[in-house]
Amino acid sequence: MSLKRIDLLICCGSGCVSAGALKVKEQFHNVLKTKGLTNEINIIETGCMGPCDYGPVIVIYPEGVFYKKVTPDDVEEIVNEHFLKGRPVKRLMLQDEEDKTFLTQKEIPFYQKQVKVALANCGYIDPESIEEYIATGGYEALGTVLTTLTPQQTIDIIKKSGLRGRGGGGFPTYLKWQMVHDNPVEEKYFICNGDEGDPGAFMDRSLLEGDPHRVLEGMMIAAYATGAQNGYFYIRAEYPLAIKRIKMAIEKAKETGLLGKNIFGSEFSFEAEVRTGAGAFVCGEETALIQSIEGQRGNPTPKPPYPAVQGLYKKPTVVNNVETLGNIATIILKGADWFASMGTETSKGTKVFALTGDIRNTGLVEVPMGITLRELIFDVGGGMIGDHKFKAVQLGGPSGGCLTTQHLDVPIDYESLKERGAMMGSGGVIVMNEEKCMVNVAKFFMDFCVDESCGKCSPCKIGLKQMLEILKRIDSGYGKEGDIEELQHLGETISKISLCGLGQTAPNPVLSTIRYFRDEYEAHIRDKSCANKVCPDLMHFEIDKDKCIGCSLCARKCPVSCISGSREEKYTINQLSCIKCGTCMDVCPVKAISKIPGMHPEVKAMREAEELQKQNQEE
Amino acid sequence: MIKEICQKYAPRKDNLIQILHEIQDQDPQHYISPEAVDTVAEYLDIPVNHIYGVLTFYTMYSTKPRGKNIIRLCESPPCYIKGSDNMLRKLKVLLGINIGETTKDGLFTLEFTSCLGVCGNAPVMMINDDVYGDLTEEKVEEIIERIRGRR
Amino acid sequence: MKTLADLKKIREKAQEEMKLRGGNTRIKIVVGMGTSGIAMGAREVMKTFLEEIANRNLTDVLVTQTGEKGLSSLEPVVDIIEEGKPKVTYGNMTPEKVKKVVVEHIVNGRIVSDYVVATGN
Ligand SMILES: Cc1cc2nc3c(=O)[nH]c(=O)nc-3n(C[C@H](O)[C@H](O)[C@H](O)COP(=O)(O)O)c2cc1C
Ligand code: FES
Numbered sequence: 001m002s003l004k005r006i007d008l009l010i011c012c013g014s015g016c017v018s019a020g021a022l023k024v025k026e027q028f029h030n031v032l033k034t035k036g037l038t039n040e041i042n043i044i045e046t047g048c049m050g051p052c053d054y055g056p057v058i059v060i061y062p063e064g065v066f067y068k069k070v071t072p073d074d075v076e077e078i079v080n081e082h083f084l085k086g087r088p089v090k091r092l093m094l095q096d097e098e099d100k101t102f103l104t105q106k107e108i109p110f111y112q113k114q115v116k117v118a119l120a121n122c123g124y125i126d127p128e129s130i131e132e133y134i135a136t137g138g139y140e141a142l143g144t145v146l147t148t149l150t151p152q153q154t155i156d157i158i159k160k161s162g163l164r165g166r167g168g169g170g171f172p173t174y175l176k177w178q179m180v181h182d183n184p185v186e187e188k189y190f191i192c193n194g195d196e197g198d199p200g201a202f203m204d205r206s207l208l209e210g211d212p213h214r215v216l217e218g219m220m221i222a223a224y225a226t227g228a229q230n231g232y233f234y235i236r237a238e239y240p241l242a243i244k245r246i247k248m249a250i251e252k253a254k255e256t257g258l259l260g261k262n263i264f265g266s267e268f269s270f271e272a273e274v275r276t277g278a279g280a281f282v283c284g285e286e287t288a289l290i291q292s293i294e295g296q297r298g299n300p301t302p303k304p305p306y307p308a309v310q311g312l313y314k315k316p317t318v319v320n321n322v323e324t325l326g327n328i329a330t331i332i333l334k335g336a337d338w339f340a341s342m343g344t345e346t347s348k349g350t351k352v353f354a355l356t357g358d359i360r361n362t363g364l365v366e367v368p369m370g371i372t373l374r375e376l377i378f379d380v381g382g383g384m385i386g387d388h389k390f391k392a393v394q395l396g397g398p399s400g401g402c403l404t405t406q407h408l409d410v411p412i413d414y415e416s417l418k419e420r421g422a423m424m425g426s427g428g429v430i431v432m433n434e435e436k437c438m439v440n441v442a443k444f445f446m447d448f449c450v451d452e453s454c455g456k457c458s459p460c461k462i463g464l465k466q467m468l469e470i471l472k473r474i475d476s477g478y479g480k481e482g483d484i485e486e487l488q489h490l491g492e493t494i495s496k497i498s499l500c501g502l503g504q505t506a507p508n509p510v511l512s513t514i515r516y517f518r519d520e521y522e523a524h525i526r527d528k529s530c531a532n533k534v535c536p537d538l539m540h541f542e543i544d545k546d547k548c549i550g551c552s553l554c555a556r557k558c559p560v561s562c563i564s565g566s567r568e569e570k571y572t573i574n575q576l577s578c579i580k581c582g583t584c585m586d587v588c589p590v591k592a593i594s595k596i597p598g599m600h601p602e603v604k605a606m607r608e609a610e611e612l613q614k615q616n617q618e619e
Numbered sequence: 620m621i622k623e624i625c626q627k628y629a630p631r632k633d634n635l636i637q638i639l640h641e642i643q644d645q646d647p648q649h650y651i652s653p654e655a656v657d658t659v660a661e662y663l664d665i666p667v668n669h670i671y672g673v674l675t676f677y678t679m680y681s682t683k684p685r686g687k688n689i690i691r692l693c694e695s696p697p698c699y700i701k702g703s704d705n706m707l708r709k710l711k712v713l714l715g716i717n718i719g720e721t722t723k724d725g726l727f728t729l730e731f732t733s734c735l736g737v738c739g740n741a742p743v744m745m746i747n748d749d750v751y752g753d754l755t756e757e758k759v760e761e762i763i764e765r766i767r768g769r770r
Numbered sequence: 771m772k773t774l775a776d777l778k779k780i781r782e783k784a785q786e787e788m789k790l791r792g793g794n795t796r797i798k799i800v801v802g803m804g805t806s807g808i809a810m811g812a813r814e815v816m817k818t819f820l821e822e823i824a825n826r827n828l829t830d831v832l833v834t835q836t837g838e839k840g841l842s843s844l845e846p847v848v849d850i851i852e853e854g855k856p857k858v859t860y861g862n863m864t865p866e867k868v869k870k871v872v873v874e875h876i877v878n879g880r881i882v883s884d885y886v887v888a889t890g891n
Contacts, residue, residue, distance in 0.1 A: 196736060197733065197734070198734070199693075199695030199696050199697060199698075199733060199734035199738070200695065200696060200697040200734065200738050201734075201736070201738075202734075202736035202737065202738055202739070204736075205736040237640065237679055238732060238733075238734075238735050238736065238745070239736060240748045275636070275637070276636070276637065276640060277636075277677070278636055278639070278640065278677035278678070278679040278680060279677050279678035279679035279680075279732070279733070280676060280677050280678060281733060292636065293633060294632065294633050295631075295632040295633040295634065295635035295636055295673070296673065297672050297673055297676035298676060298677070299676075354738060354739070355739070356697035356700075356738040356739060356741060357697055357700050357701070358700065362738070362739040362740070362741075363739045364739070394696070398695075398696065428697075428738075430696055430697050430700065432700065436700070441696075444696055444699060445696060448695070448696065448733075452733075454676075
């Protein structure tokens with residue numbers, strides 16, 4: 001039973017700690033003790049609350065009163081006034097000062113470096129209303145193109161803009177269009193790739209959900225330029241809302257007369273349909289996607305022939321990514337030069353990134369190409385959560401590469417990332433802090449790729465599996481000299497000879513982590529130690545006898561009953577049977593149990609003995 | 620009923636994936652029965668083998684009966700980094716089943732999914748068509764209890 | 771619709787409506803209803819706004835939806851747009867916070883700064 005009536009939350013994120021939060025906390029403990037209030041007030045340390053520039057900040061519940069810039073000298077007043085008399089201390093509250101300065105823009109840095117092109121309307125208009133899209137200038141680009149430009153002129157604008165595919169490959173968009181445009185075959189198709197399989201990427205979903213008409217308009221302009229009469233939106237089944245919204249957009253456009261026969265009184269007629277995936281990563285690959293639309297298993301087919309020559313139903317087909325199409329209407333309206341003025345020599349315009357992982361502002365951001373990783377992660381993304389340090393960033397999905405602190409000032413464009421072993425991919429940015437074990441991360445990504453391999457070509461099917469086996473071996477303490485070299489050799493071979501992009505890029509995470517974190521691999525193999533205490537076989541739990549109060553909770557909760565002892569003797573873990581589930585650590589009321597890096601000597605000795613026995617038997 | 624679903628679509632092979640989706644969604648046990656496969660094969664005039672080939676290729680189809688509520692926990696890296704394995708442990712304890720299994724009362728089936736595109740709120744799970752983000756063990760428990768209560 | 775002029779007509783009409791929908795709308799509440807928002811409870815937030823506004827008989831308030839702004843870590847996100855004032859964006863909304871925003875901001879015109887994540891456009 002608790003008598004606590006007040007929860008006092010003290011932010012102990014790095015910002016507040018650096019501003020003196022710990023001293024404030026100490027002072028609260030002191031003051032509450034002298035006033036005999038310890039029983040009534042719960043002091044809780046929290047992670048970063050976000051408004052770090054107001055640190056140290058505290059929040060008092062049940063009212064949720066927020067105090068900023070609290071110093072140890074303020075503590076007594078808070079306790080006397082707020083806790084005892086129930087009168088919040090006005091001068092420390094955000095409101096006072098805010099009311100005056102509020103209306104003069106409290107822009108959060110999250111927005112500052114962003115330039116919204118594809119995402120311009122996301123979060124501002126009602127996606128289910130075609131009128132709102134039109135109010136922001138929607139369908140004007142289509143009207144202009146259909147009434148004043150030839151298909152070739154349209155392609156030339158896109159060429160001049162320098163737009164490259166946002167679906168991963170970075171292929172110049174105009175070139176695909178030109179190939180299909182030049183093809184004399186009458187029947188042509190246009191596909192919008194909304195499969196978005198890369199874990200950690202969700203810009204296509206947001207765009208389809210938040211501004212579906214923009215994507216539809218982009219597709220129609222592209223279809224006019226290439227001569228396609230039918231379009232398909234291929235969207236993964238995991239995105240029910242995106243499917244609903246794009247279907248709705250198609251309906252509304254039909255009702256309004258923007259889709260169908262002789263659009264804007266021109267010769268151009270167009271129909272669009274939605275197709276859904278059914279849970280297969282490889283279907284994002286364009287040839288596999290085409291198979292899937294035709295009602296087959298989604299196996300990639302060898303290229304050439306490229307879809308531009310022989311695609312859907314064996315007809316010339318353009319496959320473009322959602323975000324790529326999201327840029328088209330704006331390029332037409334604002335001009336190729338405007339678009340090309342942003343970005344770097346080879347990569348023009350803006351790119352949407354999805355920030356995830358241990359970063360403060362997770363979410364979607366759209367920034368000009370050529371921004372540095374540092375700006376992206378620390379300025380736009382707000383830096384790391386809590387006290388943690390930046391360790392690595394995985395770019396380009398499960399088959400991208402890991403980059404580290406030394407790359408923070410690299411400008412982000414297709415080429416510079418590739419040079420360093422990563423890739424743009426679809427724009428997923430997974431940020432990791434110093435607690436992550438890179439061997440474990442590499443294994444995790446490899447596991448994903450093995451799962452998703454369609455199994456059609458053997459380098460990808462067998463080779464990746466071999467790599468995974470080696471990684472599992474290293475991770476479970478059976479790594480041996482030469483493993484690193486073998487991983488590198490396998491990885492390089494698989495990259496060269498796989499059939500599709502999945503196999504060609506899947507070794508990237510392993511190769512790049514070996515390149516930048518070789519010491520971690522070596523520690524796993526030689527010292528049988530995972531410094532970050534992530535790999536279960538390469539760390540162990542220990543009970544600190546000085547802290548243990550002998551309550552026996554851990555022993556009772558242990559699922560394999562490997563903890564024994566008594567109140568007097570305290571408790572110990574039988575290392576040989578421990579399964580490293582961590583339950584004991586979770587339940588210990590006095591935090592006497594901790595993780596220690598490295599395999600426990602007893603386990604090591606046992607494994608060596610087993611090894612010896614095996615050798616003897618073989619002889 | 621399966622016939623009716625089929626007839627909403629033109630009898631063209633490229634409608635196969637959509638038809639299968641709808642059959643599975645409408646089935647109270649969220650699966651595609653052998654009888655359904657036969658009906659579809661007849662309607663689209665394609666070999667049964669072809670349909671099984673498609674069913675086994677795509678992870679979202681099931682040929683086994685499943686629970687009323689399908690829980691799909693995201694197993695992709697951003698969610699993993701944010702602790703999805705703890706959610707898995709919690710779900711297994713709460714439901715008493717492993718991945719791929721259905722509870723005895725037929726209420727829940729537990730599955731993995733790849734990224735749901737809600738990574739900004741990792742870890743994430745989807746129950747039927749609803750997505751739940753920023754999961755904690757407490758939240759998971761609350762959600763499951765709420766669905767159980769609705770029974 | 772057959773010409774660009776037709777499109778322009780629709781646009782002008784829609785722009786007029788987006789300006790807080792004619793004479794009797796004072797405030798527009800825009801709830802982010804993308805998957806992330808919904809996953810974090812945007813439906814409840816939307817529902818609470820509608821209920822609170824109905825309960826209080828507020829006839830000059832309009833509730834609509836939009837897609838994601840990209841602020842995943844702050845979902846559910848709500849914009850309050852009032853003619854002639856900078857837009858106010860609230861983050862991490864819950865039904866409880868909604869009630870407070872309706873009372874303080876919508877009814878009494880006092881911005882609830884604790885929940886504010888951004889102002890302006
Ligand atoms: C394994 C694999 C998965 C892919 N997944 C996607 C995807 O989810 N979305 C996408 O747009 N492109 C994906 N691609 C790239 C497509 O094959 C294709 O290049 C792209 O859709 C072309 O559009 P763009 O030129 O507009 O980028 C993938 C490629 C590979 C090899
Ligand atoms: S990784 Fe889990 S939703 Fe994207």
